[in-house]
Amino acid sequence: MENCISFKLKVWRQQSPKAQGQFVTYDVNDIPTDTSFLEMLDILNEQLVEKGEEPIHFDHDCREGICGMCSLYINGHPHGPATGATTCQLYMRRFHDGDTITVEPWRSAAFPVIKDLMVNRNALDQIQQAGGYVSFNTGGAQDANAIPISKVAADEAMDSASCIGCGACVAACKNGSAMLFVSAKVSQFALLPQGRAEAKKRVKAMLSKMDELGFGNCTNTGACAAECPKNIKLSNIARLNREFIGAKCSD
Amino acid sequence: MEETINKTAQPMIDSKIPEGPIAEKWTNYKAHQKLVNPANKRRLDIIVVGTGLAGASAAATLGEMGFNVLNFCIQDSPRRAHSIAAQGGINAAKNYQNDGDSVYRLFYDTVKGGDYRAREANVYRLAEVSNNIIDQCVAQGVPFAREYGGLLANRSFGGAQVSRTFYAKGQTGQQLLLGAYSSLNRQINMGKVKSYNRYEMHDVVIIDGRARGIIAKNLVTGKLERFAAHAVVIATGGYGNTYFLSTNAMACNCSAAMACYRKGAMFANPAYVQIHPTCIPVHGDKQSKLTLMSESLRNDGRIWVPKNIEDAKKLQAGEIKGSDIPEEDRDYYLERRYPAFGNLVPRDVASRAAKERCDKGFGVNNTGLAVFLDFSEAINRLGIDVIRQRYGNLFDMYEEITDVNPGELANEINGEKYYNPMMIYPAIHYTMGGIWVDYELQTSVKGLFAIGECNFSDHGANRLGASALMQGLADGYFVLPYTIQNYLSDQITVPHFTTDTPEFDAAEKAVQDNLDHLMKIQGKRSVDSIHKELGHIMWEYVGMGRTKEGLETALQKLKELRNEFETNLFIPGTQEGMNNELDKAFRLRDFITMGELIAYDALSRNESCGGHFREEYQTEEGEAKRDDENYFYVSCWKYNGDDETAPTQFKEPLHYEAIKVQTRNYKS
Secondary structure (H helix, E strand, C coil): CCCEEEEEEEEEECCCCCCCCEEEEEEEEEEECCCEHHHHHHHHHHHHHHCCCCCCCCCCCCCCCCCCCCCCEECCEECCCCCCCCHHHCEHHHCCCCCEEEEECCCCCCCCEEECCEECCHHHHHHHHHHCCCCCCCCCCCCCCCCCCCHHHHHHHHHHHCCCCCCHHHHHCCCCECHHHHHHHHHHHHCCHHHHCCHHHHHHHHHHHHHHCCCECCCCCCHHHHHCCCCCCCHHHHHHHHHHHHHHHCC | CCCCCCCCCCCCCCCCCCCCCHHHHHHHHHHHCCCCCHHHHCCCEEEEECCCHHHHHHHHHHHHHCCEEEEECCCCCHHHCHHHHCCCCEECCCCCCCCCCCHHHHHHHHHHHCCCCCCHHHHHHHHHHHHHHHHHHHHHCCCCCECCCCCECCECCCCCCCCCEECCCCCHHHHHHHHHHHHHHHHHHCCCEEEECCEEEEEEEEECCEEEEEEEEECCCCCEEEEECCEEEECCCCCHHHHCCCCCCCCCCCHHHHHHHHCCCCEECCCCEEEEEEECCCCCCCCCCCCECCHHHHHCCEEEEECCHHHHHHHHHCCCCHHHCCHHHEECHHHHHCCCCHHHCCHHHHHHHHHHHHHCCCCCCCCCCCEEEECHHHHHHHCHHHHHHHHHHHHHHHHHHHCCCCCCEEEEECCEEEECCEEEEEEEEEECCEECCCCCCECCCECEEECHHHECCCCCCCCCCCCHHHHHHHHHHHHHHHHHHHHHHHHCCCCCCCCCCHHHHHHHHHHHHHHHHHHHHCCCECHHHHHHHHHHHHHHHCCCCECHHHHHHHHHHHHHHHHHHHHHECCCCCCCCCCHHHHHHHHHHHHHHHHHHHHHHHHHCCCCECCECECCCECCCCCECCCHHHHCEEEEEECCCCCCCCCEEEEEECCCCCCCCCCCCCCC
16 A cells, blocks of 8 residues: 655765765665655665665754754755755655656855765854854843834744754855845844844844855845745845845944 | 862762752852852863753853853754754743743642652752743844734643743744854854864763763764863753654764763663654654654644544544544543643653553554544634644644645534544653753762753653753753852862873773774674664563563563674774764664663662553553652662663652642643
8 A cells, every 4th residue: 555666866975075976876666655855865875784885974863844954955956846845854755656866965165065965064153153143141131021022023033033054045046145044044133122233233244254155145046035945035135135235334 | 180179989869959948949059159250260161062952051151151161063063953843832930921820830830740750949940040041032032922912922831721831933942942052153253162063972081080071073084082171061962762763853862971871970760751642653664753743732732532443443444534533423532531631731641641542442543553633623713824823834744744734624524624633643752861960960970060851850750841941941041050160169270171191091092992893893784773673672661651571571682682783783884084874883882771771760660650651550540650658769870880780779869848749630
C-alpha cells in the first residue's frame, strides 16, 4: 500500500573548502513518498556508509522548519519546489518516479562551501552583530504592559521576526543580496517602540556591514520573497529603504 | 597556578538552600551573597557551552556584567539551538488576566505538576523571577501576541487553571531565543563574548578539584582545541535523543553532560523523561525524528478515540475516517476521566491515557498507535478564521507532513459539521533529569555550573507546558549571573589561565585516544543502525510503562549493544576535516551510557511518579502510585571510573516547608 518512487539524485560533492567539487549522480530506489527529503538523504547516506564511502554532508538540525540550519538548492530552488517550507519540511510526494533531482549548496560569494552541501553562513551572524538588537542590559526593565503596542504593529513585527536566517534569500538572489534578511530584522525593531530609539543607527550599521561582507545590492527582482520559506514579505525591503533614507537625511 | 583554596573532598550532597521562609529565600540569598566588583569582573573568564535559551541568556548577561565570556555551539550559528523549536509559550505569574494567578500559585502548580519531586526552594525562585523574564523580553523587542487594546495576550496550558502563558504565534521559543541571541550579538560586537560556532565540547578539564576549562573539537577542521577559564557553565540541553526518535533536534546530545558526569559531577533523576502527548505518530522505520504539535492545541482541540472497538478496527483498516464517527460514538477519554482539567491535564497524565486506550485496541491509525485531536467543536463555536489565526501555522505544518488538513470540513452528520481531526501519539520530548546542581546551580564539581534543561532542578518528575522556556531564561538571565559571583568572588586573584598544563595535556590525550579508537574499530555497522537499536531498547523497556523485569532486560541488552558498538562500528573517512559519522559516533557512545543510567535509576525507584511510570505501582484506576515514605528524594548517581561499572546512588532528601505533599488530583 505504500507509494514508492525511484529517481536519480545529482549531488554536489566537495571534500573541503579549497578542494575542487563536482556533481555525482546516485540511483536512489524505492523511497516511500511519505519520507522527508532529508530522510531520503539519510537513507542514501546509510547506503553509502554500508559501501564504505563517505556520506553526503549537509546541514540540518531541528527538522521542523524553524532552526534555519537546513539549506540545499533543489532543482534550482532554495529549499526545493514547495513554497513556504524549508527543505526539512519537503516530502518526497512532491517528486515523481524517474525524476532526476539536482541538489546543490547555497551559491553565493558570502557563503563559502565547507564540505559537499554545507556552507559557511557566518556572514549573516556578523550582520546581526552590527546592530540587530535593542541595547538593553538584563534587569531593570519596566513592566511588560507599561507601553501598549497596537495589535497590528505587534503582528506585523512578528511576521518580520519570523525570519529563520537560513540564507535562502541570498541564494535565490542573482545579486547575492541579503536585503530581505536585513530588512526583516530592521522592520521588526522599527515597528516596535522598544526598537525606535536606535532605529537610525541600526539600519545604517547593518547595511554597511552587509556591503562590507561581499553581499550584492538589491535590484528589486523579488526572488528572495518568492523563495523565502517563511514568507517574509518584500515590503520589508521597502520599509528598510525608507528607514535608511530617513536616517541618512538626518545625518 | 597555585590554588589558595582547600582541595575539594568527595562530593557531598549539600543543596545550599538559604535560610528563611520560602518567599524570602532568594531575597535573602541575594542580600548576603558575595559579589565581584566591576574592575575584577574583567579579570575573570567564563566558558559557557551552549547557546539555547539558558546558554545565550547567560553568556549575554555575564558579558553585560563585564566578565569575559567564551561561548560555544555545535551549530553554524548560536541562533540554531533547539530552544528555537519550542512552540507554545512561556509561563509567568503576571496575573494580567485577573484570574487569580500569583507567584505562589505558579510555584504551587509547578511543584504539583512535577509530582512533588522538585526542590521547593528552586521552584519558588523560578516563579518569582518569571515576571522579570516577560519584562526583559518585551524590552528586547520580542513581539509577543497582543490584544486589540495593545496589552499582552495570554493562553492557558496544561496543569493550570489560569491563563498565564505568553506566546508569539506558535513560535515562542524562536522569538525568545532570537531575543537572547540579539543580546548575545550585542556583547559579541562589544568584544565581551567570543563566539565559537561549529565547536563541540568533548571534555571538561579539572585542575585541583575545580573546573578550569574544556577540550572542544572544531567540527570543521576536525582538530581538538583547548580553552581555559575561571569557571565553566554547561547549557547543553537534555538527553531525549537517547531514544533515537524524539522531538529533539538531530544534533541534540548528552555528551557534554556525560563528560561532566565522568569527571565527578553527579547526575540526578535520569529516569524522569517527559513523553509529550501531542506528536505526529510514527509512520515508518526510515523516520529520523518526531514532530511535536504544540500543547496549545489542547486549548481548543478535544482528544478522543471511538467508543466502540468495531469503529476502531475499521479506522485501523482504513475503511472509515474519523469524521465518519458521530459525536455520540466518540469517547473523549480525558474529559471523562479528568472532569476538572479535561484536555488540559499535565503531559504525563495525557500520554499515559493515550497509551492506555491504544493498548486496549482503540488506536485510530494503521499502526493502532494514535488518537484523534479534534477541532470540530471549536471551529463550529468560533469559526474557522479564529481557529486558523490561533493554530494556522501548526495546521499547515501538519498538512505538509501528513497530507491532511485539520481545518478542512470533512463530513456533515445530522446537521453537525465535522472537520478532519489530527492524529497524535506521545513521543519523547524533554528530560527533567540532568546534572545535579545545588541552589546556586553549581554541580558537585567546584566551578562547574549547569543551567537550563541539562540540570535537574526545577521540574521534579514532570514538567508543565511553557515551563522550559521559563526555566532556561530564569537560569540564564536572573539566577546564574548572580550565583556564579558567589563562587568567583575568591577567584579574583587567580590570573588568566594558560592551557599549557599537564591536566589539559591529559584531558586532550584521553579525548584523542577515544576518537582514534572509534576510527580504528572498522567493523560493519553504521552509527545510525546502532543508535536505532538503542532507541528500540529504550522505548520498549525504559519508555512509558516500565517494569522491574523489563528494566533488567534493558540493562542486559544495553551491555550487549555497547559491546556491539565497541567492536562492530564502522566510520568512513578520516579525522582530517569534517566527519559527521565520527561526530555522531562520539555522541552515541554517551547515549548508551546515558541509557544505562536511565535504566538504573528507573529500576531503583519502586514507585510511579510523573514521567516515571512503573507498571507494578499503579492504582486500580491506572493512576500513578507514588511512595512518599520511601522515595521522597532526589536520586543522584556518581560515576565509578568506567562506563561498564554500575554507578553509585546517593540521595538528596527533599524537605517541603510551604506545600503539603498530596496525591495529584486532576479529577475534581
